Amino acid sequence: xxxxxxxxxxxxxxxxxxxxxxxxxxxxxxxxxxxxxxxxxxxxxxxxxxxxxxxxxxxxxxxxxxxxxxxxxxxxxxxxxxxxxxxxxxxxxxxxxxxxxxxxxxxxxxxxxxxxxxxxxxxxxxxxxxxxxxxxxxxxxxxxxxxxxxxxxxxxxxxxxxxxxxxxxxxxxxxxxxx
Amino acid sequence: xxxxxxxxxxxxxxxxxxxxxxxxxxxxxxxxxxxxxxxxxxxxxxxxxxxxxxxxxxxxxxxxxxxxxxxxxxxxxxxxxxxxxxxxxxxxxxxxxxxxxxxxxxxxxxxxxxxxxxxxxxxxxxxxxxxxxxxxxxxxxxxxxxxxxxxxxxxxxxxxxxxxxxxxxxxxxxxxxxxxxxx
Numbered sequence: 194x195x196x197x198x199x200x201x202x203x204x205x206x207x208x209x210x211x212x213x214x215x216x217x218x219x220x221x222x223x224x225x226x227x228x229x230x231x232x233x234x235x236x237x238x239x240x241x242x243x244x245x246x247x248x249x250x251x252x253x254x255x256x257x258x259x260x261x262x263x264x265x266x267x268x269x270x271x272x273x274x275x276x277x278x279x280x281x282x283x284x285x286x287x288x289x290x291x292x293x294x295x296x297x298x299x300x301x302x303x304x305x306x307x308x309x310x311x312x313x314x315x316x317x318x319x320x321x322x323x324x325x326x327x328x329x330x331x332x333x334x335x336x337x338x339x340x341x342x343x344x345x346x347x348x349x350x351x352x353x354x355x356x357x358x359x360x361x362x363x364x365x366x367x368x369x370x371x372x
Numbered sequence: 373x374x375x376x377x378x379x380x381x382x383x384x385x386x387x388x389x390x391x392x393x394x395x396x397x398x399x400x401x402x403x404x405x406x407x408x409x410x411x412x413x414x415x416x417x418x419x420x421x422x423x424x425x426x427x428x429x430x431x432x433x434x435x436x437x438x439x440x441x442x443x444x445x446x447x448x449x450x451x452x453x454x455x456x457x458x459x460x461x462x463x464x465x466x467x468x469x470x471x472x473x474x475x476x477x478x479x480x481x482x483x484x485x486x487x488x489x490x491x492x493x494x495x496x497x498x499x500x501x502x503x504x505x506x507x508x509x510x511x512x513x514x515x516x517x518x519x520x521x522x523x524x525x526x527x528x529x530x531x532x533x534x535x536x537x538x539x540x541x542x543x544x545x546x547x548x549x550x551x552x553x554x555x
Contacts, residue, residue, distance in 0.1 A: 196374060197430045215431045215458070244532040247457040248424050255427030258374075259390045285393070285419030 197257040203265065203312045208276065208305060210265035210312060213254050217266050220275030222246040224297040233334045234295045236355045256284065262321070264293060267309050276300045279309040281317050281326075288352070288361060289327040292317065294340065306340055314344065318366055325365045332358040345372050374429045376496075378437070378488045383481060385437035385452065385488055388426045392438045395447030396422045399473045408507040409471050410535070425450065432458050434497055439472065439485050448476035452489040453497060462532045464542055465503040468493055470516070482516055490520065494547045503544035505531060517543040521553045 200212025224230055225241040232238050241249060257263035264280040277296030283289070292314050294306045317326060328346060330337045338360065346362035353359070375387040388396070399405055400418035413421060428435035437452040449472030455463045468489050470482050493499045503525070504517045526542040 197427070198374075213430075242533045244457050244461060245534050247461055248534075251424045251427035251431055251456075252420055253427065254430045255423030255425070258426045258430065259388075259393075259423055284416060284423065285397075286414075286416035 195258055195261040197254045197263075200257055200263075200265070201316065203316055204270070205308045205312045207270055208309050208312070209268050209270050210279065210309060211268065212257070213250060213266050215250075217275060218243075218247060218250055220297070221250055221278075224275075224277060224295075225249065227298050229298050230295065233331045233337065238357075253278065256282070262317070265309075265313060267296070267305070274300075276305055276309070279306065280313045288329060288354075289325075289363075290317070290321070290323055292326045292328050292344075294337070301336070307343055310340065310344055314364075314369060318369055323366065325363050326369075328362040329354060330360045330362055332360060338362075345369065375434070375437075376492070378492060379442070380484050380488045382442055383485050383488070384440045384442055385485055386440075387429045387435065388422055388438045388450070392447045393419060393422060395473065396438075396450070399449065399471065402474050405471065405474050408510040408513065409469075428454075428456070434493070436469070437485075437489065439481065441476075441481075448473050448481060449485075451482065451485050453493045453499075457532065464505060464526070464529050464531070464540075465544065466493065466497075466499045466501065467505055468502050469504060470513070477512070483519055486516065486520060490550060494550055499547065501544060501546050502550070503542050505529070505540040506543055507538070508541055514541075514543070521545055521549060 197212055203210040222243045225246045228240050231240040253264055262281040264278040264282055267276040267279050269276055279294040282291040282293040294310050296306050328341050330341055341362040345368055346364040349361045349363045351360050378385040397415045397418040400413040403412055406412050425436045434453040436450040436454055438447055439449045439451055440447055451470035454467045454469045470486050472482050493502055506513045522543040522545045524541055525544045528539045529542050530536055531538050
């Protein structure tokens with residue numbers, strides 16, 4: 194069994210991607226209580242209350258334990274402020290091995306999601322023998338569509354997820370490496 | 373691995389592993405079993421619940437154990453200490469809870485496993501009082517709580533979100549009562 198305390202630590206120019214700690218709850222709860230953030234991250238598009246966010250935090254950690262990979266906690270290198278969660282996501286019945294991202298509202302527009310997703314994608318392709326990764330993006334989520342495009346991903350199909358239209362973006366290993 | 377492995381006469385209790393998932397998902401698809409513990413869950417939701425229980429081990433140092441039969445190795449349920457959110461989480465107290473697959477009920481497994489989990493909670497988590505959150509209509513669980521020596525302490529208590537609409541009765545007992553109990 195993978196011990197989530199052994200989650201790898203990735204560094205980018207401005208960010209650290211690391212394993213989750215119990216004291217991430219305050220920042221994660223603040224992020225998930227924000228309607229703009231929750232809109233494209235929760236299955237019913239509604240913000241999470243604190244007790245439900247705690248269960249979500251346990252799910253993020255348990256995903257690492259059961260799968261050996263998961264979404265990283267992302268923080269600023271300078272000062273350590275919590276930025277969001279970025280990384281690999283594949284709960285049971287998911288449409289594929291996903292590269293996912295979600296940042297606190299106050300950290301949008303700084304290029305952080307792109308920076309973290311590139312590092313996480315590099316780690317995913319180095320660590321696992323995957324031929325491709327996907328990203329599931331809500332049809333109205335323009336910002337994430339733009340990010341997927343900047344990562345070199347392409348729309349494979351549109352699908353219904355949680356009763357709402359989504360685009361499935363994907364990129365093959367060779368294309369990721371050639372960027 | 374995070375957390376201990378406990379052994380009883382017939383059972384092994386240990387933190388969940390991915391290999392437990394088929395059994396876990398089967399239990400989550402049993403209407404009668406799930407009626408009072410969150411309701412029926414499709415496989416994707418069952419996985420998220422098992423991952424949540426697993427992640428709680430890392431966050432809290434305790435959570436529900438997977439219960440396996442020593443003779444066959446079969447996964448038969450999950451039980452143990454449960455307090456989502458920890459001390460600050462608003463849960464009604466330090467709980468030891470249980471849930472077994474239907475085919476494994478009625479053989480004393482829940483009593484045997486819950487007894488080991490109660491011992492562990494009192495001796496290793498330093499808990500001074502243990503509760504069980506039980507739906508008024510869940511007669512088999514009320515009977516088990518009483519066999520463990522717990523008594524009804526509070527009625528119609530709301531759980532924390534996302535189960536805030538689920539009212540339960542609180543059964544419980546102190547460490548002193550547990551220790552004084554005839555074995």
